[in-house]
Structures are given as C-alpha cells and as structure tokens.
Amino acid sequence: xxxxxxxxxxxxxxxxxxxxxLQVKPGEVHAIMGPNGSGKSTLSSVITGxxxxxxxxxxxxxxxxxxxxxxxxxxxxxxxxxxFQYPVEIPGVTVSNFLKTAINETRKAQGLEPMPAKDxxxxxxxxxxxxxxxxxxxxxxxxxxxxxxxxxRNEIFQMAMLEPKLAILDETDSGLDIDALRIVxxxxxxxxxxxxxxxxxxxxQRLLDYIKPxxxxxxxxGKIVRSGDKSLALELEEKGYDWLKTETLAQ
Amino acid sequence: xxxxxDKVTQSEYKYGFTTDIESDQAPVGLNEDIIRxxxxxxxxxxxxLDWRLKAFEIWKxxxxxxxxxxxxxxxxFQDIIYYSAPKKKKELASLDEVDPELLKTFAKLxxxxxxxxxxxxxxMDVVVDSVSVATTFKAKLKxxxxxxxxxxEAIKEYPDMVKKxxxxxxxxxxxxxxxxxxxxxxxxxxxxxxxxxxxxxxLSTYFRINEAGTGxxxxxxxxxxxxxxxxxxxxxxxxQRDENQLHAAVxxxxxxxxxxxKYSTVQNWYPGNAEGKGGVFNFVTKRGVCxxxxxxxxxxxxxxxxxxxxxxxxxxxxxxxxxxFYSVAVTNNYQQADTGTKMIHLGKNTKSTIISKGISxxxxxxxxxxxxxxxxxxxxxxxxxxxxxxxxGDRCGAHTFPYIEIQNxxxxxxxxxxxxxxxxDQLFYCNQRGIGTEEAIALIVNGFCKDxxxxxxxxxxxxxxxxxxxxxxxSVG
Numbered sequence: 223x224x225x226x227x228x229x230x231x232x233x234x235x236x237x238x239x240x241x242x243x244l245q246v247k248p249g250e251v252h253a254i255m256g257p258n259g260s261g262k263s264t265l266s267s268v269i270t271g272x273x274x275x276x277x278x279x280x281x282x283x284x285x286x287x288x289x290x291x292x293x294x295x296x297x298x299x300x301x302x303x304x305x306f307q308y309p310v311e312i313p314g315v316t317v318s319n320f321l322k323t324a325i326n327e328t329r330k331a332q333g334l335e336p337m338p339a340k341d342x343x344x345x346x347x348x349x350x351x352x353x354x355x356x357x358x359x360x361x362x363x364x365x366x367x368x369x370x371x372x373x374x375r376n377e378i379f380q381m382a383m384l385e386p387k388l389a390i391l392d393e394t395d396s397g398l399d400i401d402a403l404r405i406v407x408x409x410x411x412x413x414x415x416x417x418x419x420x421x422x423x424x425x426x427q428r429l430l431d432y433i434k435p436x437x438x439x440x441x442x443x444g445k446i447v448r449s450g451d452k453s454l455a456l457e458l459e460e461k462g463y464d465w466l467k468t469e470t471l472a473q
Numbered sequence: 474x475x476x477x478x479d480k481v482t483q484s485e486y487k488y489g490f491t492t493d494i495e496s497d498q499a500p501v502g503l504n505e506d507i508i509r510x511x512x513x514x515x516x517x518x519x520x521x522l523d524w525r526l527k528a529f530e531i532w533k534x535x536x537x538x539x540x541x542x543x544x545x546x547x548x549x550f551q552d553i554i555y556y557s558a559p560k561k562k563k564e565l566a567s568l569d570e571v572d573p574e575l576l577k578t579f580a581k582l583x584x585x586x587x588x589x590x591x592x593x594x595x596x597m598d599v600v601v602d603s604v605s606v607a608t609t610f611k612a613k614l615k616x617x618x619x620x621x622x623x624x625x626e627a628i629k630e631y632p633d634m635v636k637k638x639x640x641x642x643x644x645x646x647x648x649x650x651x652x653x654x655x656x657x658x659x660x661x662x663x664x665x666x667x668x669x670x671x672x673x674x675x676l677s678t679y680f681r682i683n684e685a686g687t688g689x690x691x692x693x694x695x696x697x698x699x700x701x702x703x704x705x706x707x708x709x710x711x712x713q714r715d716e717n718q719l720h721a722a723v724x725x726x727x728x729x730x731x732x733x734x735k736y737s738t739v740q741n742w743y744p745g746n747a748e749g750k751g752g753v754f755n756f757v758t759k760r761g762v763c764x765x766x767x768x769x770x771x772x773x774x775x776x777x778x779x780x781x782x783x784x785x786x787x788x789x790x791x792x793x794x795x796x797x798f799y800s801v802a803v804t805n806n807y808q809q810a811d812t813g814t815k816m817i818h819l820g821k822n823t824k825s826t827i828i829s830k831g832i833s834x835x836x837x838x839x840x841x842x843x844x845x846x847x848x849x850x851x852x853x854x855x856x857x858x859x860x861x862x863x864x865x866g867d868r869c870g871a872h873t874f875p876y877i878e879i880q881n882x883x884x885x886x887x888x889x890x891x892x893x894x895x896x897x898d899q900l901f902y903c904n905q906r907g908i909g910t911e912e913a914i915a916l917i918v919n920g921f922c923k924d925x926x927x928x929x930x931x932x933x934x935x936x937x938x939x940x941x942x943x944x945x946x947x948s949v950g
Contacts, residue, residue: 270905273897294904303905310902314920323916324906331907363920380906 229280240444301387370397407432499556528655627663726761749807752779765791786815804837833869
C-alpha cells in the first residue's frame with residue numbers, strides 16, 4: 223500500500239529525514255516511536271504533502287502512484303488521513319458543516335454525487351455513538367474552545383467519517399486521560415479492516431496497549447534505526463532510547 | 474502563500490460587461506442649468522427645483538472630506554455626466570415591456586426577475602442608470618397602503634410626503650457628497666409603510682451603473698409609520714470600466730414610534746482591475762432616525778468599489794429605541810474601504826449593537842470607523858461593539874478607528890476587537906481533509922462572517938455567500 227524508499231526531506235535546506243525506508247501493507251498497524259526531534263512529525267507532514275517540506279531525494283509510492291506528484295487535497299482524496307497532533311480552530315464553521323464539505327469534496331473528486339443529507343446525518347450519529355460523543359458536538363465551531371481530549375476525539379470522528387485507506391495518527395494519545403484514550407483506541411480498533419492500514423506516531427507505549435501494532439519502528443536522527451514487533455516498544459519503555467542511540471552510533 | 478497572493482491579483486471581476494441600451498443624457502459638467510435640466514426632465518414641481526438649487530449653493534461652499542483612511546485621485550466634478558436615462562421610457566406594467574437587453578443583463582448576473590417574483594415573492598424596483606424601468610408587485614402592495622415606487626414618481630404622486638421627510642435625516646448641509654446628491658440626484662426609491670402594517674414581502678431594489686462616465690446619485694427615502702415593519706434589500710453590481718465612476722447615494726430611514734426597519738445591502742460595484750485601475754468610488758451617506766421604541770437594523774455585505782466611504786448610522790432619538798449595524802467588508806487587490814457606523818444615543822434606555830467583520834486580501838486596506846455617542850439625556854443607554862479583522866497575506870492592512878463620546882454617567886459601553894490571519898495551518902488542515910484551498914478560504918471566510926450573514930434574509934444570504942466567494946476567488950493557489 224505504502225512504500226517509502228530512501229526518503230530525504232526537510233525545511234529550507236535543513237535536512238530532517240535522512241533516508242527513511244518503510245513499507246506498510248493493507249491491514250497492518252505500524253507504530254513509529256522515537257525521541258523528540260527525531261523527525262516523526264516531519265514524516266507525517268511529508269506523506270500528507272505539507273507545502274513547507276521539501277523532498278530532496280527518495281520516493282513515496284501509494285497504491286501504485288507516486289504520491290509526491292499530488293497536492294495535499296488530492297492525497298486526501300486518495301484515502302490518506304492525518305489525525306493532527308495540534309488540530310486548528312476554525313471559528314464559525316461547525317463540525318457538521320466542515321465534515322459535510324470534506325466528504326462531498328472527496329466524493330466530487332471521485333466522481334460521486336454529494337451524499338444525501340439524511341445519509342450524512344445517519345452516518346454522523348452512528349460514528350458519534352462509536353466514539354461516545356455528545357450530539358451537541360456537531361453544531362459547535364470546529365475545535366474552538368475544545369478541550370485537548372475533545373480535539374483528539376474529533377480527529378478520530380473525522381477519520382471514522384472519511385474512512386481512509388491509510389490513517390496516520392500523530393500523537394493522538396497526548397493530552398488524553400485514560401478513559402478518553404480507551405474510547406479513542408476502541409474507535410480506531412473498530413475501524414480497522416483488512417483493506418486499511420494505520421501508522422501510529424507516539425512517544426509512549428501505553429497507546430500500544432490499546433491498539434496492538436504489527437510492527438514497531440524507532441525513528442532517530444531522521445532514520446529508522448530499529449524495527450521489531452510489540453516487544454520493541456516494551457523494551458524502549460523499560461530502557462529509554464539512549465541504548466539505541468549508542469548502538470546506532472557504534473555501527 | 475506567495476503563490477496564493479499572486480493568484481489574488483489575477484482574479485477578474487466577473488460582472489464586467491455593459492448593456493447596449495440607448496440612453497438620453499445631459500451634457501458633461503455641473504452648473505445651475507444642469508440642475509434645472511434634471512429637474513425639468515423629471516417633470517418636477519418648483520419646490521423640488523428650489524431645494525436642489527439651494528443644495529447646489531451649499532455644495533459650492535464645501536470642501537471634499539479627506540479624513541478617511543483612503544487615498545485616491547479626487548474626481549473632477551465638471552467631467553461627469555449628471556443625467557442619463559434609458560430612452561425608450563414609458564410606463565411599464567409587466568416584464569414583457571422591459572427592454573430585452575436589460576433582461577439579458579439580469580440573466581447574466583443570475584438575477585432572474587421572473588424567477589425572483591415567482592419563487593421568492595420579492596417585489597423589485599429595478600434601477601438602471603438612475604431611472605426605474607420596472608416596478609413589480611405594486612398593485613399588491615397598494616392594497617395594504619404600502620407605497621413603493623421610484624423617487625421621481627414619489628415627487629410627482631406624493632409630494633407632501635416627500636416634502637415632509639426629505640433631508641430631515643441627512644440634511645443638505647450634512648457633508649460634501651450629501652449636498653452634491655441633494656442637488657443632482659436623478660432617481661432612487663421611495664417607500665412608505667402605513668401605521669401598523671407589516672410589509673409581507675422583502676422590498677428589493679437592484680442598482681446598476683450602466684452608462685460610461687455617468688455618476689450615479691441615488692436618493693432613497695423610507696418611512697415606516699407607527700408600529701409598522703419593513704425589510705428592505707438593496708443590491709448592486711456594476712459593469713467594468715476604465716475610468717473611475719462616482720457613486721454618491723443618500724439613504725434616509727425614518728422609523729416612527731414602535732416601527733422597525735431592516736435594511737440589507739449587498740454592494741458589488743466594480744472594484745477596479747488587479748492593478749488598481751478603474752473602479753467605482755462609493756461615497757454614501759446612509760442614516761436612520763428612530764422614534765420611541767423603534768428599531769433600525771443595517772446589514773451590509775460590501776465586496777465591491779475601488780474606494781468605499783460609508784457609515785450607515787442610527788440616531789436613537791426616542792426612548793427605548795434600538796440600533797443595529799452588521800457589516801462584512803471585503804477588500805482585495807488595491808481596494809480601499811473606510812466603513813463603519815455611528816450610533817447616536819439621545820433617548821433613554823436606547824440600545825445599539827455593532828458587529829463588523831473586515832477581510833483584507835491582496836494590497837488592499839480595510840478600515841473600520843465607528844462612533845458611539847451617548848448624549849446627556851441618554852440614561853442607561855447601552856452599546857456593544859465587536860470589530861473583527863481577518864488578513865489574507867502580508868501585503869494588506871486592517872485598521873480600526875473607534876470613537877467614543879459619553880455624556881451620561883449611566884451609559885454602558887463594551888468594545889471588543891480581534892485581528893486574525895488565515896493561516897497556512899488552517900488551510901493545510903482543510904486540504905488534508907480533501908477540501909481544496911479555494912473552498913477552504915470560502916469556508917473559513919463564511920465562518921468568520923457568520924454572525925453578519927445570519928442577519929440577512931435567506932435568499933440574500935445565499936447571494937452574499939456567493940459574492941464573498943467570487944470576491945476572494947483565486948486569492949489562494
């Protein structure tokens with residue numbers, strides 16, 4: 223589904239990713255961990271096409287297409303979703319209006335008619351139940367005055383509505399209390415299928431207790447320095463990152 | 474973002490076309506004879522001519538105001554044609570009698586009169602180049618005793634009423650442009666709602682500058698008698714022009730005891746091209762007076778004109794009267810807008826609300842200028858003002874000039890102001906959800922203006938949203 227080869231990218235000649243390789247297949251969950259400043263958020267920005275980031279070398283293939291040829295919205299239309307670490311506020315635009323626009327723009331790009339309002343509302347209700355959200359949520363201004371937990375839950379709600387093929391969750395666990403974490407993780411698990419994949423970007427292994435990854439990668443200094451299964455996350459939790467850094471430098 | 478800004482300057486005015494209607498026009502320039510000619514052409518009574526001539530005397534003594542935060546080349550008043558009327562003028566009872574060219578123009582603008590009549594029940598008094606050529610729904614309104622006609626007709630048919638109210642809210646001496654308008658106004662609308670009558674339809678006028686080089690001097694007078702209600706819509710688009718066109722209208726509203734007037738405007742005069750050439754100068758004086766328990770509510774969506782100078786105001790004369798001002802002003806490219814309101818609290822327990830949303834893009838400048846005055850007798854008067862500015866790019870300007878004069882200790886006043894920028898973060902967030910940048914801008918801007926757009930009557934709100942999108946179209950890449 224997603225194949226990243228020797229990816230080098232950064233901002234204004236400041237190289238942050240220094241040769242990332244990653245392969246994600248349908249149905250898989252990958253966790254990317256690593257210390258602050260290792261390039262985790264840069265990786266998600268580059269995959270989703272944020273303008274400020276420049277790719278100097280390497281490729282990203284998504285379902286047989288070179289992703290780097292497309293604008294951010296086109297990538298979204300192809301089924302790439304990012305749950306933002308810091309979702310922005312858009313005053314005066316309700317959650318429902320925003321979602322309606324997002325869904326219908328995506329449908330338009332796929333040559334489909336807008337979703338009938340009735341179906342849209344039904345789907346919204348269904349997904350809100352899944353995430354244990356209050357009905358009043360739909361008529362609130364997008365992220366305005368939301369608590370940290372509400373923002374994150376709203377991100378997963380949007381993901382549930384948009385049904386992406388590849389979802390990247392950028393530190394979705396940060397700012398969530400244990401109950402909210404359970405609800406969000408539960409929502410993500412219910413949305414998993416054999417056709418879609420998830421990349422979890424996180425600092426902590428506690429999220430991985432709820433969403434079980436097939437692979438765990440450690441990103442450090444712009445490269446994936448170690449890949450393994452769930453046990454790698456536990457090892458990191460116990461020992462920190464320093465041993466990996468030392469080991470990598472020794473190589 | 475630099476991409477975005479380059480595209481701003483490439484957005485073209487969509488309504489730039491002229492209609493080929495024969496017209497009958499006065500020679501260029503301004504003097505007493507021109508005023509006599511206008512008055513004669515319009516078959517006006519003597520008192521009206523005298524009133525105009527007095528205004529002309531006043532105007533000659535006045536200087537053009539220069540306190541607004543706008544810079545432009547002052548129009549040459551001797552180079553303007555002050556009277557121009559479509560030639561085939563006759564009394565029209567139905568749309569069939571309207572010049573087909575004109576109907577085509579409206580179709581281009583997406584304003585299908587027949588559709589509007591049929592679907593929305595809007596009665597329209599269409600003004601093209603200063604003379605009304607079609608008036609609809611008149612008979613129906615007549616049953617209720619509502620008078621809705623062109624100003625010229627009102628002067629002939631209802632002289633006592635015009636004489637009683639004209640110039641009482643905006644006197645000839647008020648300002649340079651009001652004096653000029655009083656001397657040379659060619660047409661406009663007159664509306665009277667009788668005691669206790671709630672006007673069942675939204676009264677609507679579409680203005681349109683059409684003849685090259687004609688200044689347009691509209692005069693609107695709206696009187697809501699005791700306990701009556703009316704919602705009035707005014708909208709306009711103008712064809713593309715190279716030279717600047719002057720538009721100096723005067724609108725006077727009179728809300729007698731317990732009456733309510735809702736006055737909504739969508740203004741889309743030609744703003745000039747991307748290099749700041751051409752465009753309409755829009756110097757308008759709009760003011761209303763509220764008697765006891767009366768309410769006047771101004772709502773405006775201003776997207777057009779090269780230079781806008783406009784302050785729809787309320788004189789809250791009667792006790793318990795209410796004034797409201799809801800405004801969205803969008804400037805792009807080299808447009809300049811200096812707009813706001815004046816809320817003059819004279820009576821006790823008077824209340825006013827000001828919500829102003831300014832959006833600047835390109836190299837434009839957008840100023841809010843507002844006065845809130847509480848007179849010595851305005852016990853317990855209250856005002857709430859909120860002025861929000863949104864900037865697109867880093868080459869435009871947003872300015873706020875609030876003036877406050879309080880002469881009564883029991884008065885209460887609140888003022889809130891914010892400035893925000895459409896950020897790359899917001900745009901990327903929308904993009905990531907599959908919303909293209911243009912749609913994202915429209916979404917963000919509409920959200921920003923929501924409080925004001927919500928005040929517009931439904932069919933007008935849709936049109937206004939469309940206009941906002943067109944005005945900012947291409948403003949992001």
